[in-house]
Amino acid sequence: MKKLWMACALLLPASLYAQTATLVPPANISYAGLEKNLFFYANTRCKVTQTGSNQLDLNKLFDGRYDPSYTSAPSESDPTVITIEGFQAQHTQRLAYIGWTTRYWAPVHFKIEGYDMSGPGWVTLAEVTNHAAGEFIKDIASIPGLYGLFRFTFYTGSGPQGQLGISELFYLNGEAAQAYDGLMVRYDAANNVTMGSKLRPSNLNVNGQVNTNRVKVTQDSWADFVFDPAYTLPSLPTVEKFIQDNQHLPNIPSAKEVTDKGLDLGDISARLLQKIEELTLYMIEQHKKIETLTKENQAMGEKIQQLQNERSTR
Structure with missing residues (x-):
């Protein structure tokens, strides 16, 4: 049965959901954009846990490819819950978005929470029922906090038997994105990447120690x-x-x-x-x-x- 509904998902029209998250402008004209997703590869550089009987592919949720992951139907009593922690907390005082996007079988009932490290603990950033779009974007600048953990709870999906599909989870914070670019990594249209320095003498410039298993140099x-x-x-x-x-x-x-x-x-x-x-x-x-x-x-x-x-x- 699971293979059947997965096959059906691949045959659905690609126009079912736009999956472009157009409400968020590119980062070059804003303080945050989808290319500044702080959850990018969170499953490898942060701590990501998942509970519930029906689980999503964590590798697909954070790789920036927007390739959907599907699961059997979650429920109000047995939701799919994803918790993300371990990244540097930044205040959401100026501009910050959180949300998800998908191609098919979007969540109908879901909740997004953030753990405010400055004292209040878990704060509900959004809880939505009867959702009908293929994406969800919430500006949480109006809910200021020092968020160090986030939790996504998906109760029901819009699949034929309530199945759930998610392509990407994202968290965009203008203040965090600026600090990340300025202190850790810079990149430009010329494919230059700089880590730990403002100098750009070459395509890759690292001011610090590089640890690797092997280096291949072509001569x-x-x-x-x-x-x-x-x-x-x-x-x-x-x-x-x-x-x-x-x-x-x-x-x-x-x-x-x-x-x-x-x-x-x-x-x-x-x-x-x-x-x-x-x-x-x-x-x-x-x-x-x-x-x-x-x-x-x-x-x-x-x-x-x-x-x-x-x-x-x-």
Whole structure:
């Protein structure tokens, strides 16, 4: 039965609900917009819990794609309840919206609550019955508070048997959005992203530590030219003289250059590989010389032993 009504949902006309939330202007002409959704990926960066027998796909509710999630019919006695917590609370004194959007089977009876950290506790921001639109947007600036938790309770849906569909949950706060942009992340139309700094020298600028499992750098050239027979390996006396004059290896940036300009990871990796390959050639050359000297010493030892044996027989 569940597969049947899910299939029916996909066959419903796309115009059933507009799902554009046009009441909220873009953030570039307002203090808040849907692109400033503070719930964006809340299921991975905040704490999201869900209760009720009929549950929605949390991954779809916060990914910004507006791809609907459907569930069997909730009820007044067994509602679907989603609680979001763990993000930085900001006052809703100037401009703030909260709501949801969907494509099919919108909630008919629902309630949205916020937990005011400044004292009152849970505050009902909206409770609606007999709702008939495919979206709900509530300006909660008239209900000022320092909200650190939000709770969405869906009692009934508009599906054929009361099923529920939700595409996205959103919370837009002009004051929080401005602080988020100014202190943490900035981005512009040129695809530049800046974290922790107002400087934008490159497409991604991070003022702080970056933790990652792996970094892949694409290079147009690599240092294997060292092994080309036409490559001239610098002599060790030449390298020694350069080090004495400059206090760093040839073709490697100095400490001052790194301090002033930083490092290109791909470029410095290629340069360091070049030095490793040159060292390898030096070692091979030294190994050949050592082998030659070893053989010469062995031959000389045998000659000395032969002369000693001849003298002892006289």
